[in-house]
Amino acid sequence: MKRGILSLIWAAAWLPAPALSAQTPDTLPPAASDEDYSQYEQVQFADDGARSYCYPKILDLAPQRFVSIGWDAQALYRMQSSALGEYQGDDDPAVAEESDVRYTGGLRLTANVPVVSRNSVVWQVGANYWDVRYDLNPVFALSESAGLHARLADRGLRTLGLNTTVFKPLDAKQFLYVQAGADLNGDYTFSDFQPLRYLRYSAAVVWGKRPSDYKQWGIGLSRTYRVGELNYLPVLLFNWTSPNRKWGVETLLPARAHVRRTFSPRSLMLAGFELEGQSYRIEALSDGDNSFEIRRSELRIRLEYQRQIAGFFWVSAQTGLRNDWRFHGDELEGGRDFFRGFFGDQPYAMLNNLGNALYLNIGVHLVSP
Amino acid sequence: MRTLLLLFCCFFSIALHAQAEADKLLGLWEPSNGKARVKVEKIGAKYFGKIVWLREPNDPQTNQPKVDKNNPDESLRNTPLKGYRILKDFVYSGKGEWTDGVIYDPENGSTYSCVIKMKDDNTLDIRGYIGVKALGRTDVWKRMQVTGK
Numbered sequence A: 001m002k003r004g005i006l007s008l009i010w011a012a013a014w015l016p017a018p019a020l021s022a023q024t025p026d027t028l029p030p031a032a033s034d035e036d037y038s039q040y041e042q043v044q045f046a047d048d049g050a051r052s053y054c055y056p057k058i059l060d061l062a063p064q065r066f067v068s069i070g071w072d073a074q075a076l077y078r079m080q081s082s083a084l085g086e087y088q089g090d091d092d093p094a095v096a097e098e099s100d101v102r103y104t105g106g107l108r109l110t111a112n113v114p115v116v117s118r119n120s121v122v123w124q125v126g127a128n129y130w131d132v133r134y135d136l137n138p139v140f141a142l143s144e145s146a147g148l149h150a151r152l153a154d155r156g157l158r159t160l161g162l163n164t165t166v167f168k169p170l171d172a173k174q175f176l177y178v179q180a181g182a183d184l185n186g187d188y189t190f191s192d193f194q195p196l197r198y199l200r201y202s203a204a205v206v207w208g209k210r211p212s213d214y215k216q217w218g219i220g221l222s223r224t225y226r227v228g229e230l231n232y233l234p235v236l237l238f239n240w241t242s243p244n245r246k247w248g249v250e251t252l253l254p255a256r257a258h259v260r261r262t263f264s265p266r267s268l269m270l271a272g273f274e275l276e277g278q279s280y281r282i283e284a285l286s287d288g289d290n291s292f293e294i295r296r297s298e299l300r301i302r303l304e305y306q307r308q309i310a311g312f313f314w315v316s317a318q319t320g321l322r323n324d325w326r327f328h329g330d331e332l333e334g335g336r337d338f339f340r341g342f343f344g345d346q347p348y349a350m351l352n353n354l355g356n357a358l359y360l361n362i363g364v365h366l367v368s369p
Numbered sequence B: 001m002r003t004l005l006l007l008f009c010c011f012f013s014i015a016l017h018a019q020a021e022a023d024k025l026l027g028l029w030e031p032s033n034g035k036a037r038v039k040v041e042k043i044g045a046k047y048f049g050k051i052v053w054l055r056e057p058n059d060p061q062t063n064q065p066k067v068d069k070n071n072p073d074e075s076l077r078n079t080p081l082k083g084y085r086i087l088k089d090f091v092y093s094g095k096g097e098w099t100d101g102v103i104y105d106p107e108n109g110s111t112y113s114c115v116i117k118m119k120d121d122n123t124l125d126i127r128g129y130i131g132v133k134a135l136g137r138t139d140v141w142k143r144m145q146v147t148g149k
Helices: A002-014 A148-155 B002-025
Strands: A043-045 A065-074 A077-081 A097-117 A122-141 A157-169 A174-186 A200-212 A215-224 A231-241 A247-253 A256-264 A267-281 A291-310 A313-332 A352-354 A357-367 B027-030 B036-043 B046-054 B085-092 B097-105 B110-120 B123-130 B132-146
Touching: A043 B027, A065 A313, A077 A148, A097 A148, A097 A357, A097 B132, A122 A148, A157 A267, A174 A215, A200 A231, A267 A313, A291 A357, A313 A352, B002 B085, B002 B110, B036 B085, B046 B097, B085 B110, B097 B123, B110 B132
Parallel strands: A174 A267
Antiparallel strands: A043 B132, A065 A097, A065 A357, A077 A097, A077 A352, A097 A122, A122 A157, A157 A174, A174 A200, A200 A215, A215 A231, A231 A247, A247 A256, A256 A267, A267 A291, A291 A313, A313 A357, B027 B036, B027 B132, B036 B046, B046 B085, B085 B097, B097 B110, B110 B123, B123 B132
């Protein structure tokens, strides 16, 4: 199965390449340089309606991806779960179920299509599908265990999401960035689909400045599931490229932060972290209208290499440590989510503990102009 | 004979008008980022645009005039950017559109399929795309007038 996915990714990188290549033979060499170019220094706009807008990116950022096909896999780790009950996050309940997880991973597909892409506004619509499969070896399971591990091994977890982003330059230096998304997360299959009332919504608004081609920054607010459960967090955007264009920083806190080393316009390396999280409904553990949800959040400390392979196709290889931030379970009454934040005392319905694991992520991407 | 002459005049007039429409692309244009000015010329039946001015003409690293150092073709990496043709092979396809050309981005060395649409006499929509027009980005270029030295 894994070999099949890898073959698919590799084949996808090459098959459409000729059709998508924008290169055409040059019909003329670069122009001769005997013209007096100084005459073009003193100019004015032919009309007075010209207005400048700031560009969404700065120099040398890792390329934005239109379409991505990837595969993610985590190495061996141990998973421990309590029985169903009421717990505070720092409780240490008895372990009711324990397994060695031999494989966690699956296919990751994402697409982002620009609906409007102009100087004055950029509007994109995207979709993503993540599949997480578990292959685990039970160590023990007490009679009072909820059976979460067997359920994960049987069904895995899936995410199907839609999102939209709008970049609106306010003038030549300032911009507004708005993002919204809806995700259906759970142990559903396409033949046993999850009701849409369990959609989880996220959003972010950032106001920022782009003082030069080498720097942009912004501040904002997000409604996010990056920490596994619903939270409202400030957002800090900071992208910077060094004057020699060899180094840079790409940061969107709390989601991710990376240091970038640019080898050429066609290859780069990123080192840093990403916080990944979602709230997954587990059908078998949901009682009636209630929704039992695993609040999965993991911090991925990582190194990623990206390079162009042909035309606008790039590949990426990423490896690092997957650190378990949270994998606890919540019982949501009537399926309605609630805000616990960092200081709330609403009890969890299950406490889980995952060992940390090395992970690998590879992908093929069609990148944006 | 008079009818034939009239028809000839009509065709000639239409051809002249179409030519005048096509040649509206000629002139000096500035992309939205204001970092360069591009002069569009006609060579044969096709339209080309070359960089004639750069806001930052010298490479801050070398303090020498900028060259096309990101070109995937190593033999072109010493070509000066000033004078470089970044719009190539456009033909007028009617209704204020020039097609079949490509645009080159010296910032990253990529060449994109491109279509140029004239919104009004002084404004161009330049859309660079990959494969299909939906996968692209539109930049608005404004016409510039040389005011003299």
